[in-house]
Structure formats: structure tokens, C-alpha cells
Amino acid sequence: MADASTEIWEWLSFKWFLPGTLQNFDWENPIVFFALIGIPIIFLLRWLINFKFNQKLEVAFPKRQLKWRPISLLRFVPDLLMAISLVLLIISLARPQKTNEKVEQWTEGIDIMLVIDISESMQIEDFKPNRLTAAKNVARDFIKGRFQDRIGIVIFSGDAYSLSPLTTDYDLLFSHIDDISFDMIESRGTAIGSSLAVATNRMRESDSKSKVIILLSDGDNTAGNIDPITAAELAQAYGIKMYTIGIGKEGKVPFGKDFFGRTTYVENTLDETTLRKIAEIGEGNFYRVSDNQALKDVFALIDEYEKAEIKETRFKDTTDFYGIYLRWGIVFFLMWLLLKSSFMSNVLQD
Incomplete structure (x- = not known):
């Protein structure tokens, strides 16, 4: 039971997102990182499509009633959660690993x-x-x-x-x-x-x-x-x-x-x-x-x-860490699903 609890707290640690931790990994599929370029492109295309084709409801308000409130920034939270989910999915597909290689040499x-x-x-x-x-x-x-x-x-x-x-x-x-x-x-x-x-x-x-x-x-x-x-x-x-x-x-x-x-x-x-x-x-x-x-x-x-x-004899022990980032990606994806149907979303778009 204690081992399971320790494993959960280890998974929840913020260290997995530190630059130092990511730099110390060996990456099985580093070419996957090129997909990161596509994330902002996807959101830009989505915004352009919505701007051009989504229905618009014109409502007349006097200028004095049109005030910006900080709470309006909350409508960007679902998109941010989706972006984070995609980034974590790409990291897991790049297959972060740590390899412990031991070499034994001998001669007669x-x-x-x-x-x-x-x-x-x-x-x-x-x-x-x-x-x-x-x-x-x-x-x-x-x-x-x-x-x-x-x-x-x-x-x-x-x-x-x-x-x-x-x-x-x-x-x-x-x-x-x-x-x-x-x-x-x-x-x-x-x-x-x-x-x-x-x-x-x-x-x-x-x-x-x-x-x-x-x-x-x-x-x-x-x-x-x-x-x-x-x-x-x-x-x-x-x-x-x-x-x-x-x-x-x-x-x-x-x-x-x-x-x-x-x-x-x-x-x-x-x-x-x-x-x-x-x-x-x-x-x-x-x-x-x-x-x-x-x-x-x-x-x-x-x-x-x-x-x-x-x-020489080489012993290679490889530990995969993609599961950590995949689970975090799923968590952020579920949070996006939850919030996209809440007051934070733009009802006219979604």
C-alpha cells in the first residue's frame, strides 16, 4: 500500500516538467518534437475558421455598458488546457527514457x-x-x-x-x-x-x-x-x-x-x-x-x-517515462472536456 502511495506522489511531482529533468532524458523518437510546431498552427486555423464561418449574434449595447472584465480571460482556459494536453501527448510519443549502461571489460x-x-x-x-x-x-x-x-x-x-x-x-x-x-x-x-x-x-x-x-x-x-x-x-x-x-x-x-x-x-x-x-x-x-x-x-x-x-560485456537497462506524460495529457484532456461545456466557453462557437 505504501509503495502505491509513493508511486502516486512521485507521479504528481512537479519535477517532471522542469527543464533539467527533460534535458536528462534519452529520447527514442525525437523527430516527434517537430509536431509541436503544428499546435499553434492548429489553433490559428481554428480561430480563422470560426471567425469566418461561425454564426454571429448582433446585440445593441450603449458604449457605456461595454466594459472589459478580467473574468473574460477565463474563456481562454479550455484552449490552454487542450494545448497543454497536446504538448504532453507529443512528449509521450517522443518516448522519454533513461538508460543505465554498464560495461565490463576483461582479458586473459x-x-x-x-x-x-x-x-x-x-x-x-x-x-x-x-x-x-x-x-x-x-x-x-x-x-x-x-x-x-x-x-x-x-x-x-x-x-x-x-x-x-x-x-x-x-x-x-x-x-x-x-x-x-x-x-x-x-x-x-x-x-x-x-x-x-x-x-x-x-x-x-x-x-x-x-x-x-x-x-x-x-x-x-x-x-x-x-x-x-x-x-x-x-x-x-x-x-x-x-x-x-x-x-x-x-x-x-x-x-x-x-x-x-x-x-x-x-x-x-x-x-x-x-x-x-x-x-x-x-x-x-x-x-x-x-x-x-x-x-x-x-x-x-x-x-x-x-x-x-x-x-567486453554490455548490460543495458532502459526505463521508460512516457506513461507519466501520457497520464498527465489525459488529465488535461478530461479537464478540457469538462470546461468546454461550462460558462468559460463561447456558446456561439461551441
Whole structure:
């Protein structure tokens, strides 16, 4: 009983006629609103027909007895009620609705380990401001473009260290990337083989259909206790795909400034052969990059290669409100029928 009472009071609410309420509706048949133009035309034609053809009764009154009274405006009330009824009927025919659409997205996801070199040579400034900062920036952008993929981070220098396990908490990954610095690992060198082994160990128990390692380094394997090729074969045995990125130019490259502000240069070498072999074993690709833009392009390319199919389910719940305006239209129509036979009507016309 209470629900019925609430529904009636809801129907009687003035809010249904507020501009804000009408603007928030979705309209199934908006073209019907063009019929609103016809309402004043109908009343104008009706007035012209009545003026020309209706009977007229001439009655002689002295001018002093012809006085206008406000009550005479009441004869327009029936026409006003009819106009309102027609407007409400048109609104109901336009089919006001509210749609609540919910979209659920999911994907099987990919497990990705980012393996980043933080050795001293990553301070070289052939990338701006240096190689490591450029690598951190593209890694951050790469993570932003993923959806429900688990991503982990391994850093390495003379040793390899798992900075983050596989996770979908991308804010946590951004925080870890911000914290990466050259002094996080004390031992010097470039332990490429160890870094692959640590990344493989992190992905060993993963049941994901797609597992990927992205290795970024700028030097030769000079440290660690496992050969890079052996580590790559171990990763391949676990079904891990490997991309390798050689970062930096060959030869003399800028390495900061001396006491007098002059740019210093160091000789840079890169074991491109080993990185190519790792990518070949892992059925991925090797890329050589020499500036910031090239590094961005490579990560964008890998991002496209390793996209999981995103599936979505849409739930659409539509509520119609045309009944409210139809009932109000009927009410005004009945009021018009009632008043058209009352003293408010022009007896000579009706």
C-alpha cells in the first residue's frame, strides 16, 4: 500500500516538467518534437475558421455598458488546457527514457617482466638527460598503455635484483620506477645472464598463456654467475618470449662534465651479438636504439605486438517515462472536456 502511495506522489511531482529533468532524458523518437510546431498552427486555423464561418449574434449595447472584465480571460482556459494536453501527448510519443549502461571489460592478460640495466654506463648522456632516465620514462609510458596485464620489474648491474613481482597494481610499479637509481646495487658490472635468470624465476610458476621478458641493456655481460645464452635457453624452456633492446651509440659518447665544465667522453661498447642471440632463442626481436625517440618507438612497437584481446560485456537497462506524460495529457484532456461545456466557453462557437 505504501509503495502505491509513493508511486502516486512521485507521479504528481512537479519535477517532471522542469527543464533539467527533460534535458536528462534519452529520447527514442525525437523527430516527434517537430509536431509541436503544428499546435499553434492548429489553433490559428481554428480561430480563422470560426471567425469566418461561425454564426454571429448582433446585440445593441450603449458604449457605456461595454466594459472589459478580467473574468473574460477565463474563456481562454479550455484552449490552454487542450494545448497543454497536446504538448504532453507529443512528449509521450517522443518516448522519454533513461538508460543505465554498464560495461565490463576483461582479458586473459599477459605476464611481462621489464629487465632494466642500472650499471654505471647508463649514466651516459647520449640520451637526454641520460640513458637510465630515458629508460624509466618509456617504461612508465609502456605500463600506462596496458590493461589487466601483470607486470614485474628486475634491475641489474653487477648483480640482479627483483624490484617488483608480477602485479596489476600499476601505481605501485610507477612508485618503484621512480625509486630506481644507480646506487641500488653495490656491485659493478653488467650481469645480463643473472638478470634473465631472476626474471625467469619470477615467471616460472605463471600459468598465463603469454609470458614476455623485455631486456634493456647498454653493455657487455661482465658479471654474474650464469651465461646469458644459458639463461635465455632456460627462459625459452618455460615458454617465455624475449625482446632485447641495445641502448646507446658505439664509440665515444658524452659522460657528464669535468671540473671546468667541459664535456667528457668515454668509449662505449655493446655486445650486440649476445643480445641478438637471446632474442632469437626467445622467438622475439632485437632492437638497437641511439636516442630517446627511437627508444619510445621500440616500446610502442612491442606494445602493439604484445596486445591481449580485450573482451567486453554490455548490460543495458532502459526505463521508460512516457506513461507519466501520457497520464498527465489525459488529465488535461478530461479537464478540457469538462470546461468546454461550462460558462468559460463561447456558446456561439461551441
